[in-house]
Amino acid sequence: MTDDPRFGLARHVTLPGPLALDGGGRLSPVEIAYETYGTLDAGGTNAILVCHALTGDQHVASAHPKTGKPGWWTRMVGAGKPIDPARHFIVCANVLGSCLGSSRPASTDPATGRPYGMSFPVITVRDMVRAQAMLLDHLGVAVLEAVVGGSMGGMQALEWAATFHDRVRAAIVIASAARHSAQxxxxxxxxxxxxxxxxxxxxxxxxxxxxxxxxxxxxxxxxxxxxxxxxxxxxxxxxxxxxxxxxxxxxxxxxxxxxxxxxxxxxxxxxxxxxxxxxxxxRALDYFDLAEEHGGLLANAFRGSATRFCVVSFDTDWLYPTAESRTIVHALNAAGAQVSFVELSSPFGHDAFLLDVPELNQVVDGFIRAGEA
Structure with missing residues (x-):
């Protein structure tokens, strides 16, 4: 990989922690594997956090080290794309529990010197976001221009806006939901x-x-x-x-x-x-219920927030159907938050956010640029 920061740097950091977890445990140390693209500007105003889905990783716009395949969102992230390293300092971190370098079941348990296995603490989406906040503190990023994600990445974007609303100027939530359904x-x-x-x-x-x-x-x-x-x-x-x-x-x-x-x-x-x-x-996805985290009312998660929101769904997505996105939008409206919503047409189902849907690029590009104007 090139050392030119415009094209991506693969990194790994071990933070001392401890990270307090929703399940009651504490994780220490906290390993985070991540990639960055672009350069943080002098005012620290151009950072965008890209959050990956269940089986995704930090290699958002660079080749995967095991498969050699291009990054999973090169349609959205890259030179001349909506999320552009020429304009943005882009960060994508491997979530807690995943297997590309962050703290996970295969990590060494400092108490035993052996892999955690099933003694690794159960984590939540909010735990993932807290770890990302620790990483951004390490990188000197106080405020995000935007946090962007599809599917589980969209859940992280919602959690960011709810838990760290003073650090998020804009949140783009794609093909996602505010809680995991019984199905x-x-x-x-x-x-x-x-x-x-x-x-x-x-x-x-x-x-x-x-x-x-x-x-x-x-x-x-x-x-x-x-x-x-x-x-x-x-x-x-x-x-x-x-x-x-x-x-x-x-x-x-x-x-x-x-x-x-x-x-x-x-x-x-x-x-x-x-x-x-x-x-x-x-399991972290199954436990995700943003309303439950805020007294049972989803609007409470966003009250007083100055974050701008963009919510996108796809008409053939039956995993997180448009009705789930509308629930988020109604809650944002009830909370008085700024929100734009669009349902896009695609034959690809839930995976549409990863595939060739030019309208999605236009929506994301327009929304980000509106915040930069």
Whole structure:
């Protein structure tokens, strides 16, 4: 990777902590892997925090070190893009619990000298955000021009605006929700049970054994991946077409293209993600309920906030449907906050925020530039 800060610097910091956690525990030290792009201006006014989704990472606009694939949001972050290192100091941090360098189940427990495994403390989205705030303090960023994220990243953006409203000038919340629904919790539980049913899981103590619970993790990914797509998109891409054969095999090989696709998604996922991290992050998502954190009324999370909000949904997203975004918008209106809302049309389902939707770039670019005017 180039040392030119405009094009990204991969970094890792160990902060002494302790970080007080919602579950009652304390984490110390706190490791955070992150990337930065661009340069913080003299007034410290141009910082943008990009928050990643469940299986994302800090490599927002640079090649992934394991897969070699381009960064997960190069459509949005980069030269000439809405979030531009020529104009912004961009920070993207690997969330707590994830497996690309931040504190996680595979980290060494200082009390035992061995990997935490399932003794790692259960974390929440708010814990993730508190760790990000510690990182920004370390980087000398007092106030964010904007915090931006899709899916779980959008939840972090909402949490930032609620917990650190005096540090956030603008929040862009894409394809997200203010709490995890019963349906979403149910899908996550199926994935967790698949992992824990894999004999190689060993109660989470599989580090160093050389055979992690890849089969269970692959099934978890397959189940989750279905929720990221739309029925129309699956039908258009695969329909009932067969995979490399002229007739049904009358067995349990991948007869259909969609079966082969899901198997590929599951297997390739195990090359870059850790099963225990998947357990912890899905649990953090399930616990997310911003209204519950603020006395049961979502509007209370935003009262008195001077943050500008942009909320975006997609018409084919059934994981976090438009109704969830409207709930956020209604709460922001009730709190007297500044909010813009748009539902975009896309055939891609929930994953639309990661894919080629030019209208999304226009919305994000316009909203950020409006705050810079």
């Amino acid at each position: 979403n919790i149910a899908f996550h539980e199926v994935g967790r049970q698949a992992i824990m049913a894999d004999p190689n899981w060993r109660g989470g103590a599989y580090y160093g054994a050389g055979d992690p619970p890849s089969a269970g993790l692959a099934v978890a990914r397959m189940a989750a991946h279905i929720t990221y797509l739309s029925e129309a998109g699956l039908t258009e891409k695969f329909g009932r077409r067969l995979q490399d054969r002229g007739a049904k095999g009358f067995g349990f090989d991948a007869d259909f293209q969609v079966e082969s696709y899901l198997r590929h998604q599951g297997i390739s996922f195990t090359d870059r993600f850790d099963a225990n991290s998947y357990l912890y992050i899905t």
